[in-house]
Amino acid sequence: MDKLVTISQISFKDIPQLVNMHHDPTMYTYDPDTEKVITEEIAGKYIRKAHKIWQEGTTYVFSIHNKENEFVGFITLRDVIKNSYAKIGFAIAKEQRKKGYVTAAIGELIKFATEILKLDIFEAYVAEENIASLKALSKNGFVTIDPENSVGKFKPRENFIVLQRKKKNLI
Numbered sequence: 001m002d003k004l005v006t007i008s009q010i011s012f013k014d015i016p017q018l019v020n021m022h023h024d025p026t027m028y029t030y031d032p033d034t035e036k037v038i039t040e041e042i043a044g045k046y047i048r049k050a051h052k053i054w055q056e057g058t059t060y061v062f063s064i065h066n067k068e069n070e071f072v073g074f075i076t077l078r079d080v081i082k083n084s085y086a087k088i089g090f091a092i093a094k095e096q097r098k099k100g101y102v103t104a105a106i107g108e109l110i111k112f113a114t115e116i117l118k119l120d121i122f123e124a125y126v127a128e129e130n131i132a133s134l135k136a137l138s139k140n141g142f143v144t145i146d147p148e149n150s151v152g153k154f155k156p157r158e159n160f161i162v163l164q165r166k167k168k169n170l171i
């Protein structure tokens, strides 16, 4: 059976949809610090930088496409520690939500990160009211941990919790 989504390195072809989804105020509901990629110029710079840091191996930005090959959102691995750790972030365009896309994309991202990059610890920092993110992460093996045990650079924020997925927790 065809996969629900595929992920691939973000590309300049994604600019119009990337800009469009950042005009939706709900992109910023839970995290007002979300980068505002709201013009084609900003999106171009964002993607050029994403390609550079992909080469450096510190951050990987992927676009998410559905079976119809429509762009539906993006997903990232950031703060990568070689052969060990990365932080996950994601967003889905408003009109494409509640179709299981982010749940499937997290699965694809972890497959890439474990098989190709050999990472085995993942974290996500999520607002506690962001039920959709919490559900999608938990379906992919993430559990809530004490922020003091975070491997990454979690800066304590009101209402934010740390979720972690470790290979050994899954056995």
Ligand SMILES: CC(C)(COP(=O)(O)OP(=O)(O)OC[C@H]1O[C@@H](n2cnc3c(N)ncnc32)[C@H](O)[C@@H]1OP(=O)(O)O)[C@@H](O)C(=O)NCCC(=O)NCCS
Binding pocket: 026, 027, 028, 030, 031, 089, 090, 091, 092, 093, 096, 097, 098, 099, 100, 101, 102, 103, 104, 124, 125, 126, 127, 130, 131, 132, 133, 135, 136, 139
């Ligand atoms: C959070 C977000 C990525 C979810 O993407 P999505 O593709 O709609 O998520 P899924 O379809 O995989 O749904 C995951 C689960 O959450 C549920 N869900 C989706 N949207 C929901 C909502 N607004 N309220 C409550 N539950 C919701 C789904 O029904 C599903 O539950 P189930 O597994 O029990 O069926 C999307 O809403 C978004 O981009 N929001 C704005 C940006 C953001 O918050 N990014 C994440 C920062 S950590």
